[in-house]
Amino acid sequence: MKPTTTQESLLHLDYMTLLVFLRLYEFQSGKLTAESFNVPQSKISRCLSRLREAFDDPLFIKKVSGLEITDKSQRLYPILKRIEINHIDLAQEIDKSIETLNSEIVIHAPSGFTNGVLRKLYNCQCNNACMKPCVKSAVLQDNGANDEEMLLNSHCDIVITCNPSIHVGIQSQKICEVTDTFVVARENHPIWDEMYKPILDRVLNYPVILTEVLHFNSELEATPLKQFADSRQRELLVAAKTNNLNEISDFLVGTDAITLVVSQGAVDYLTHDDTIRAQIVPRKEREELMRNKPNMTLYMQTRKSERKLSECVKNKIAELITTGANGCIKACQFER
Numbered sequence: 001m002k003p004t005t006t007q008e009s010l011l012h013l014d015y016m017t018l019l020v021f022l023r024l025y026e027f028q029s030g031k032l033t034a035e036s037f038n039v040p041q042s043k044i045s046r047c048l049s050r051l052r053e054a055f056d057d058p059l060f061i062k063k064v065s066g067l068e069i070t071d072k073s074q075r076l077y078p079i080l081k082r083i084e085i086n087h088i089d090l091a092q093e094i095d096k097s098i099e100t101l102n103s104e105i106v107i108h109a110p111s112g113f114t115n116g117v118l119r120k121l122y123n124c125q126c127n128n129a130c131m132k133p134c135v136k137s138a139v140l141q142d143n144g145a146n147d148e149e150m151l152l153n154s155h156c157d158i159v160i161t162c163n164p165s166i167h168v169g170i171q172s173q174k175i176c177e178v179t180d181t182f183v184v185a186r187e188n189h190p191i192w193d194e195m196y197k198p199i200l201d202r203v204l205n206y207p208v209i210l211t212e213v214l215h216f217n218s219e220l221e222a223t224p225l226k227q228f229a230d231s232r233q234r235e236l237l238v239a240a241k242t243n244n245l246n247e248i249s250d251f252l253v254g255t256d257a258i259t260l261v262v263s264q265g266a267v268d269y270l271t272h273d274d275t276i277r278a279q280i281v282p283r284k285e286r287e288e289l290m291r292n293k294p295n296m297t298l299y300m301q302t303r304k305s306e307r308k309l310s311e312c313v314k315n316k317i318a319e320l321i322t323t324g325a326n327g328c329i330k331a332c333q334f335e336r
Contacts, residue, residue: 028067
C-alpha cells in the first residue's frame with residue numbers, strides 16, 4: 001500500500017538515506033556523494049529513488065553542469081540538516097554516558113576483606129585484546145543496612161555480603177567460603193607464652209576487640225566467640241567493637257586486648273610490621289568455635305540490568321575478594 005501521509009513515507013526512510021539527500025544537496029554530484037560514503041553510485045541512485053517516492057518530488061534533476069535542486073529540496077534541506085545535527089549531538093551524549101558508566105565503580109564490602117583491593121583493581125588489565133585497565137576509578141565503602149536498596153537505585157554497583165539476595169532485580173554469585181580464623185595480638189603479649197593451653201581458652205582471659213560482618217555477627221549473641229565463651233561458662237570481655245583496621249592496630253599495640261579475624265587480608269594488614277603477631281586457630285578448636293554457626297560465605301551482588309560491569313571486572317573483583325579472605329592459595333577456588 002502506498003503511503004498516504006508524509007509521516008508514513010518517512011517510516012520507509014533510514015538515516016543513511018536522509019544523509020544521501022544532504023550530501024547530494026551539498027555536493028550537487030552523485031559521484032562525489034558516492035565517494036563520501038565509499039559506496040557505488042548505484043546505491044546512491046537507489047536511495048534517491050526512495051527519497052523521490054517518499055517526498056513525491058524529483059528533488060534533484062540531472063543536468064550537464066550537475067544536479068539541479070528543486071524548490072522542494074530547498075525547503076527540505078534545513079529540516080533534514082537539523083536531523084543530522086541532532087543525531088550527532090545524540091551520539092556524543094551516548095559516548096559521554098558510556099564514559100561515565102565506565103569511569104567509576106562503587107563497591108560495598110566488609111572492610112576486613114578488602115585490604116589492597118583498590119590498588120590491585122586499578123593496576124589490573126582486561127583479559128581481552130584491548131589490554132586496558134579493568135576500571136578507571138573505584139570507590140570502596142563499608143557494608144550498610146540499605147545495601148540492596150542502594151544497589152537497585154544505582155548508588156553502588158557491587159555489594160559483597162554474607163547473604164544471597166532474593167530480590168528479582170539482583171543477581172547473587174557465590175565467591176568463596178571463609179575457612180580460617182586467626183588470633184591477633186601484640187608481639188610481646190603474654191598470650192603467646194601460655195603454650196600449654198588451647199588458644200581460644202587463652203583468648204577468654206583478655207579483653208577482646210570484636211569485628212563485625214553484616215548479616216554474620218552484627219549482634220553480640222551471634223558472635224561465635226561469645227557463643228564459645230557461653231559454652232565454657234566464661235565471660236567475654238569486650239574492649240571495643242570496630243571494623244577499622246587502623247583503630248584495631250592502635251588498640252592492639254597499646255593494650256592487652258586481642259582480636260579474632262577471619263580474613264587473610266586483615267592479618268596481612270595488621271602484621272605488616274613486627275609489633276603485631278597472628279596465629280591461626282587449630283582446626284579442631286575452630287570447629288568447636290563454629291559449632292553453632294556455619295562458615296561465613298561471601299556473595300557478590302550486582303543488578304541484573306547492570307551494563308557498567310564487564311565479566312572481566314566482576315571476575316577480577318571476585319578473585320581479589322577471595323584472595324583477601326583466604327589468601328592466594330585458595331584464590332582460584334571462587335565460583336564463577
